[in-house]
Amino acid sequence: MTTRCPILFSPVSFLGLQLKNRVVVGPMTRTNAADDGLATAVMADYYAQYASGGFAMVIAEAAYVDEEYSQGWWNQPGIANAAQRDAWRQVTQAVHAAGASIILQLYHCGSLNQGNRFTKESLGPSAVRPPGKMAEHHGGSGLFPVPRAMDKQDMRRVAHSFVAAARHAIAAGFDGVEVHAANGYLLDQFLTTDTNLRSDDYGGPVANRVRFPREVLQLVRSAVPADKLVGIRLSPTKSTNIEYTWPGGVEEAREIFSTLGEVGNVYLHVSANLGIAEPVFGVAENLPSMARRFSGMPVIACGMLEDPDRAEHLLASAQADLVALSRAALADPDWPIRIQRGEIPLAFDYGAVEPNSKIETALAWRERKRAHLALPSAP
Numbered sequence: 001m002t003t004r005c006p007i008l009f010s011p012v013s014f015l016g017l018q019l020k021n022r023v024v025v026g027p028m029t030r031t032n033a034a035d036d037g038l039a040t041a042v043m044a045d046y047y048a049q050y051a052s053g054g055f056a057m058v059i060a061e062a063a064y065v066d067e068e069y070s071q072g073w074w075n076q077p078g079i080a081n082a083a084q085r086d087a088w089r090q091v092t093q094a095v096h097a098a099g100a101s102i103i104l105q106l107y108h109c110g111s112l113n114q115g116n117r118f119t120k121e122s123l124g125p126s127a128v129r130p131p132g133k134m135a136e137h138h139g140g141s142g143l144f145p146v147p148r149a150m151d152k153q154d155m156r157r158v159a160h161s162f163v164a165a166a167r168h169a170i171a172a173g174f175d176g177v178e179v180h181a182a183n184g185y186l187l188d189q190f191l192t193t194d195t196n197l198r199s200d201d202y203g204g205p206v207a208n209r210v211r212f213p214r215e216v217l218q219l220v221r222s223a224v225p226a227d228k229l230v231g232i233r234l235s236p237t238k239s240t241n242i243e244y245t246w247p248g249g250v251e252e253a254r255e256i257f258s259t260l261g262e263v264g265n266v267y268l269h270v271s272a273n274l275g276i277a278e279p280v281f282g283v284a285e286n287l288p289s290m291a292r293r294f295s296g297m298p299v300i301a302c303g304m305l306e307d308p309d310r311a312e313h314l315l316a317s318a319q320a321d322l323v324a325l326s327r328a329a330l331a332d333p334d335w336p337i338r339i340q341r342g343e344i345p346l347a348f349d350y351g352a353v354e355p356n357s358k359i360e361t362a363l364a365w366r367e368r369k370r371a372h373l374a375l376p377s378a379p
Contacts, residue, residue: 005309021055024057025324026059027059027105044095048095051102056336057103062107063078064078065106069118088173104172106166110123111123123186166220167224179213191256194241206246214260257294258295260295261294267299299322300322
């Protein structure tokens with residue numbers, strides 16, 4: 001093995017979880033659960049390939065947390081009931097057997113309902129139609145519906161759904177959970193001025209808008225054993241509005257990150273569409289560095305880090321603790337092994353595998369690449 005990127009491939013204790021290196025698979029929508037939200041055998045194979053390819057930890061795709069409004073698209077996995085909990089065990093066991101840790105991202109779509117078998121309606125912090133259009137590859141079309149504005153009872157019910165889902169995830173064998181508060185989904189809708197027009201103590205200034213995400217994170221952290229990971233994913237940009245950014249810039253970032261950091265014993269997972277290592281808000285500092293500095297908590301950085309030297313620099317300069325790969329991981333599940341061998345990893349091919357295509361396609365493509373390049377099976 002090469003000595004390139006010694007920090008990237010060094011072991012680390014991440015909030016007490018021992019990892020063999022600092023390379024993580026980021027959560028990616030795969031839409032290959034059964035119609036009733038049960039994880040499948042092909043999902044177990046899919047996630048295990050990253051473990052055998054040298055990734056230290058996998059963040060599994062967003063799983064909806066209740067049987068009401070949280071599901072966002074067809075064939076999305078859930079973690080809302082005992083059957084879904086039990087179905088995930090085949091996934092966690094396969095990943096652990098292949099030598100990696102795995103955590104589950106907990107999700108509520110909020111106003112971005114593109115396919116929900118429980119309801120055609122949606123919830124949001126305010127009755128504001130979200131920007132953009134539904135994605136056809138998720139089964140939707142046209143504009144999103146206008147959500148029903150959540151009252152305090154709705155908020156309590158949603159928060160407790162996150163808690164119940166977190167407990168299901170730990171019982172299913174996950175090493176922790178990640179609360180999804182990014183990309184324009186429910187908790188991010190509370191953070192966002194365009195979708196949060198509330199006049200109560202959950203709207204207006206950023207100190208109010210971050211209140212509900214913090215409450216959910218606190219409840220989940222309290223419900224999960226201290227030796228299991230709990231994190232939260234954040235991103236100023238949205239899946240349906242990549243132009244949006246936190247209007248308060250650095251000071252808004254300070255309020256968000258410091259407030260969430262007050263929960264304690266949590267990590268922050270920050271992502272950016274245009275590259276997580278790039279400076280933001282007109283200053284020289286990037287988002288993961290701010291997250292780490294303002295929160296005092298460890299940080300996972302995600303966004304265009306397929307260049308291992310760039311990832312190494314983020315770690316070496318103490319701007320992040322772990323790096324997460326998404327499209328680069330999908331392109332080459334053996335990315336860590338190939339980098340350590342001094343090889344060039346396979347590049348993402350939009351013509352071969354779209355970001356939200358079926359898992360079977362990704363697996364078949366990988367096998368074609370293995371055959372063509374005579375790649376050895378990962379140890």
